[in-house]
Every structure is written in structure tokens, then in C-alpha cells.
Amino acid sequence: MFKGVNAIEFGKQFKTNEDCYKYLLQIKWGKRYQCSKCGCEQSYKGRTYYYRRCRSCGYDESVTANTVFHGIKMPILKAFYMVFRLTAKKKGMSTIELGNEVGVQQKTAWLFKRKLQAVMKKDKEDKLKGDVEVDETLIGGYSTDKGRSTKTKDAMFVAVEILADGRTGNIALQPIESFKSEELKYAIKDNVSSEAQIKTDAYHSYKKLAKQMKNISIEYSKKGTAMEELHKQIMQFKNWLRGTHHQCSSEYLFAYSDEYEYRFNKRNMRKWLFNDVVERLMNQIPHPYNYLKSLCVYST
Ligand SMILES: [Zn+2]
Numbered sequence: 001m002f003k004g005v006n007a008i009e010f011g012k013q014f015k016t017n018e019d020c021y022k023y024l025l026q027i028k029w030g031k032r033y034q035c036s037k038c039g040c041e042q043s044y045k046g047r048t049y050y051y052r053r054c055r056s057c058g059y060d061e062s063v064t065a066n067t068v069f070h071g072i073k074m075p076i077l078k079a080f081y082m083v084f085r086l087t088a089k090k091k092g093m094s095t096i097e098l099g100n101e102v103g104v105q106q107k108t109a110w111l112f113k114r115k116l117q118a119v120m121k122k123d124k125e126d127k128l129k130g131d132v133e134v135d136e137t138l139i140g141g142y143s144t145d146k147g148r149s150t151k152t153k154d155a156m157f158v159a160v161e162i163l164a165d166g167r168t169g170n171i172a173l174q175p176i177e178s179f180k181s182e183e184l185k186y187a188i189k190d191n192v193s194s195e196a197q198i199k200t201d202a203y204h205s206y207k208k209l210a211k212q213m214k215n216i217s218i219e220y221s222k223k224g225t226a227m228e229e230l231h232k233q234i235m236q237f238k239n240w241l242r243g244t245h246h247q248c249s250s251e252y253l254f255a256y257s258d259e260y261e262y263r264f265n266k267r268n269m270r271k272w273l274f275n276d277v278v279e280r281l282m283n284q285i286p287h288p289y290n291y292l293k294s295l296c297v298y299s300t
Contacts, residue, residue, distance in 0.1 A: 004088075017077050043055055087274045128159055128161045135227060135230050
């Protein structure tokens with residue numbers, strides 16, 4: 001298993017396409033082979049070293065079949081290098097930088113990064129626990145509208161765990177349609193454990209929710225000093241969006257907020273991220289190109 005964020009180490013372990021395929025072979029069939037057509041667990045050598053042929057039905061399967069690595073438009077070594085760069089760098093990279101560095105067109109880099117973003121997300125059962133602060137914010141847009149208007153901006157739900165020593169634990173970010181109490185209620189249910197103690201501000205939607213949900217308490221803002229840690233996290237997310245990605249269209253806010261949340265919550269496990277992402281890419285069926293493309297115009 002490759003662990004670390006050191007480019008020289010990475011270069012030593014992955015010199016050729018073969019090194020990468022062997023890594024994938026280990027992930028897919030290292031412990032056990034099973035034919036994806038008939039379930040048989042016995043195999044022969046396949047047509048090349050990264051294929052296996054089923055003893056029972058004869059299906060000759062590539063190590064990348066049924067994985068996100070299938071059909072990528074570049075050598076596997078470049079794909080590995082991209083995964084390495086995107087996971088080793090604390091804040092990630094724009095696809096322009098990435099394309100230049102790896103020597104592929106921006107479009108290729110863009111598409112591959114979308115695939116990575118699609119696996120960089122927290123598992124559904126990972127909900128915030130303990131003391132949790134909850135708020136909402138607006139992202140993007142250049143309108144001069146004040147307040148909570150979602151006409152030109154995107155609404156987003158934000159929650160952070162506050163640890164006993166006051167530092168931030170895990171965070172949750174989720175784009176939402178509006179700041180209505182129903183919408184916020186679902187965002188809370190999706191992201192925060194029902195046993196958590198939730199603190200929010202005195203926005204009317206929360207006041208309404210506090211009547212239905214016993215674990216919500218309202219913190220009356222003392223001129224912005226309330227929920228300081230949470231507001232710091234919101235600022236950091238916005239800075240990351242601007243700094244790394246320059247801009248982000250509404251259609252992609254889901255992907256970017258998932259990516260940020262994943263990176264943030266795994267901030268102390270950065271050296272494991274390469275392997276984690278490669279395993280996720282191996283275990284997720286590929287999104288068709290048209291699906292990814294339909295999501296939007298290019299963003300960086
Ligand atoms: Zn078979």
C-alpha cells in the first residue's frame with residue numbers, strides 16, 4: 001500500500017504503467033478472486049498480466065473492468081500521478097495546474113478530477129456527534145443583495161463538531177434549496193446524529209425547528225461573537241473555493257463541498273488519502289461521460 005505525500009517516494013514506487021496495474025490487481029484480487037459474471041472463485045491467467053480468466057465461464061476480465069479506471073483517456077501512470085497530486089496537496093489543485101503538470105489537456109484533467117470528486121465524500125452513516133453548531137451561508141454570486149436571498153447565490157448548510165477543548169472536530173457541508181425550516185430540518189437529519197446537542201442562531205427557521213426538535217438550542221448572537229469556530233470554517237471554505245477553484249458554478253457546489261468536507265475531515269490522515277481514493281475508485285462503478293458532462297460547463 002502506498003502511503004505518504006512525498007513525490008520522490010511516489011516516483012520510486014510507480015515508474016511504469018505496469019507498477020500501477022499491479023497495485024490495482026492487489027486491491028481487486030489480492031485477497032480473493034471472484035468472477036464478476038458467474039461468481040466462480042477460480043481463475044487462469046488472462047490475455048495480459050492485468051487480466052484474469054474465469055475457470056468456469058471463461059470470462060476474461062481486466063483489472064479495471066467495473067471500476068472508475070475503466071476507459072480513462074490517458075495512461076494509467078498519469079491517472080495515478082493525478083490522484084497522488086490531488087490527495088498529497090493539502091488544498092487540492094485546479095485542473096489547469098493539474099493538466100499542465102501531468103501533460104494532458106485540461107478537459108481530460110477536468111473529467112478525471114470530477115471522477116475523483118465523486119468518490120471523495122463522507123459515508124452516509126458518518127454523522128456529526130457531540131456538541132454541534134449549525135448555521136447556513138450563501139456562496140458565490142456578485143449581487144449586492146443583502147441578507148439571505150438565494151436569487152443569485154447558492155444556499156448552503158454548514159455544521160461543525162465542537163470538541164471539549166473548543167477546537168473543531170468534523171464538519172458537514174451541504175448545498176440546500178432554501179433557508180426554510182423544512183429544508184434545514186432535512187439537512188440536519190442527513191448530517192447530524194439525533195443524539196447530538198445542536199446550537200444555532202436565532203434565525204426564525206431554527207426557532208421553528210427548536211419547537212419540534214428537543215436537541216436544538218438557540219444562541220442569541222452577541223454581535224458575531226457567537227459560534228466563532230463555525231464562522232471561521234465557513235470563511236475557510238469560501239477562501240478555498242476562491243483560491244483553488246477561482247469560481248464554482250451552482251451545479252458543482254455539491255462536488256466541491258463534498259471534496260472540501262472529505263479533505264477537512266481527513267486532515268490528519270493525509271498520507272492515507274492516496275490509497276483511500278484509489279480503493280474508492282476501484283469500488284465505484286464509473287459515471288458515464290455524458291452524465292459528468294451534463295452537470296455543467298467547465299470550471300477549474
Ligand atoms: Zn465466470
